[in-house]
Amino acid sequence: MRYKCTVCYDGSQFHGFQTQSDLRTVQIEIEAALEIIHKRKVNIFACSRTDAGVHAYGQIFHFDSEIKMPEWNMQNAINSRLPNDIYIKKVEIVSEDFHARYQVSKKEYHYLIDVGEYDPLKRNYRYYPKYHKTNIEAMEAASKVFIGVHDFKSFTKNHEIKNTVREIYDIEFIREGSLVTIKFIGNGFLHNMIRIIVAMLLEVGWGNLSKDDLEYILKQKNRKLAPKLAPANGLYLYKIYYNEKN
Amino acid sequence: MRYKCTVCYDGSQFHGFQTQSDLRTVQIEIEAALEIIHKRKVNIFACSRTDAGVHAYGQIFHFDSEIKMPEWNMQNAINSRLPNDIYIKKVEIVSEDFHARYQVSKKEYHYLIDVGEYDPLKRNYRYYPKYHKTNIEAMEAASKVFIGVHDFKSFTKNHEIKNTVREIYDIEFIREGSLVTIKFIGNGFLHNMIRIIVAMLLEVGWGNLSKDDLEYILKQKNRKLAPKLAPANGLYLYKIYYNEKN
Numbered sequence: 001m002r003y004k005c006t007v008c009y010d011g012s013q014f015h016g017f018q019t020q021s022d023l024r025t026v027q028i029e030i031e032a033a034l035e036i037i038h039k040r041k042v043n044i045f046a047c048s049r050t051d052a053g054v055h056a057y058g059q060i061f062h063f064d065s066e067i068k069m070p071e072w073n074m075q076n077a078i079n080s081r082l083p084n085d086i087y088i089k090k091v092e093i094v095s096e097d098f099h100a101r102y103q104v105s106k107k108e109y110h111y112l113i114d115v116g117e118y119d120p121l122k123r124n125y126r127y128y129p130k131y132h133k134t135n136i137e138a139m140e141a142a143s144k145v146f147i148g149v150h151d152f153k154s155f156t157k158n159h160e161i162k163n164t165v166r167e168i169y170d171i172e173f174i175r176e177g178s179l180v181t182i183k184f185i186g187n188g189f190l191h192n193m194i195r196i197i198v199a200m201l202l203e204v205g206w207g208n209l210s211k212d213d214l215e216y217i218l219k220q221k222n223r224k225l226a227p228k229l230a231p232a233n234g235l236y237l238y239k240i241y242y243n244e245k246n
Numbered sequence: 247m248r249y250k251c252t253v254c255y256d257g258s259q260f261h262g263f264q265t266q267s268d269l270r271t272v273q274i275e276i277e278a279a280l281e282i283i284h285k286r287k288v289n290i291f292a293c294s295r296t297d298a299g300v301h302a303y304g305q306i307f308h309f310d311s312e313i314k315m316p317e318w319n320m321q322n323a324i325n326s327r328l329p330n331d332i333y334i335k336k337v338e339i340v341s342e343d344f345h346a347r348y349q350v351s352k353k354e355y356h357y358l359i360d361v362g363e364y365d366p367l368k369r370n371y372r373y374y375p376k377y378h379k380t381n382i383e384a385m386e387a388a389s390k391v392f393i394g395v396h397d398f399k400s401f402t403k404n405h406e407i408k409n410t411v412r413e414i415y416d417i418e419f420i421r422e423g424s425l426v427t428i429k430f431i432g433n434g435f436l437h438n439m440i441r442i443i444v445a446m447l448l449e450v451g452w453g454n455l456s457k458d459d460l461e462y463i464l465k466q467k468n469r470k471l472a473p474k475l476a477p478a479n480g481l482y483l484y485k486i487y488y489n490e491k492n
Contacts, residue, residue: 008365009366085369086366089363117335119254119333120256121256123330123331125367
């Protein structure tokens with residue numbers, strides 16, 4: 001049986017999603033829960049890695065199991081063995097040709113900026129820039145530079161990867177009071193790509209860079225021209241879209 | 247100079263407000279910030295104690311200082327020396343007959359219950375009851391029992407206190423989607439009083455007790471009849487009202 005799971009987590013207390021030595025990660029906690037249920041080690045395959053502090057409302061993973069149980073039953077079995085900062089929202093039994101990572105058609109990430117007064121209760125869930133006057137309209141206009149197929153080499157931390165071309169389908173700005181949600185939809189995102197883009201858009205919002213500057217930096221394919229990184233706590237892996245048959 | 251401060255904090259990582267031995271409390275952190283500014287120990291006088299895990303949007307304290315500076319300047323001076331889970335929202339220079347604790351006319355607390363699907367990102371800021379069908383209308387109707395002047399001896403943890411009579415001016419239920427905010431306004435609240443009342447109201451919402459049962463328990467003045475306690479993470483010290491001249 002192959003189970004597809006949609007998982008929500010608060011990234012604040014994790015060293016990211018993926019297992020790495022002894023650090024507390026989301027993957028370690030989920031695999032520990034599955035090991036109790038299966039009485040053997042179970043590997044999960046997730047759609048995306050997320051960095052330390054990054055949250056997820058719609059991370060997807062799959063695993064194979066010899067245990068046949070109804071979807072709601074498997075959901076409860078896992079949730080009852082997870083710490084309270086991870087929650088499985090949905091379990092689906094899928095065919096064995098489904099793969100959480102290789103059949104993705106689109107990924108949607110949200111980045112949350114609050115330009116209002118600092119609220120310590122939301123400090124882990126939004127970025128509160130210290131610089132106070134942020135021109136959101138200028139950020140939104142400049143964001144158009146990134147839409148389409150581009151080589152995002154200037155906007156990634158990882159320079160070992162060969163193919164740094166990605167397509168961004170849409171970047172949308174949504175304002176609710178002092179909260180600005182920037183929605184990114186694309187076929188995939190490089191390591192740190194969204195956080196670097198947001199940091200550079202904020203430089204536009206603060207009047208330090210122009211839209212033309214961003215266009216120039218994009219064309220130069222040189223990370224040294226985009227040396228900023230927005231904090232992890234504003235970033236959410238929001239939704240993963242699969243090809244229709246999945 | 248007497249300074250009155252309005253402070254907001256995330257109670258999750260504190261052992262309550264008030265200093266007690268070596269535990270991390272809100273008071274310790276604020277007094278440490280003031281000690282850096284004043285180069286001497288400064289005592290603060292707060293309106294209310296809050297327990298571990300309880301949040302505040304409008305806790306009030308005052309302190310006396312030989313330093314004369316504009317209100318915004320003192321606010322920045324303190325905030326820049328506080329950890330990021332405490333934030334001073336307002337500083338006011340007040341007359342020396344103002345006292346944060348002794349001139350209170352009303353206190354407003356909010357208790358947040360979410361009857362929808364569990365969200366791990368909000369786990370520290372709302373109570374998610376595990377029991378799923380909660381009759382909010384029945385809770386609201388039963389809450390009327392507590393409005394007015396009553397001896398709340400059945401609804402407090404502290405049985406050493408002599409005067410357990412308090413007046414609740416209003417209890418209001420506000421629904422926004424799956425979120426239920428219960429607003430309590432009164433002249434004062436005993437230790438754990440709101441959390442015990444909420445726990446007993448939830449028993450009504452789950453069909454285990456009736457409004458008449460709550461009336462009976464209130465009259466009996468016996469905590470053994472009200473042995474429940476709602477979690478701290480749903481409770482907020484929302485606003486303190488002072489007599490007009492303050």
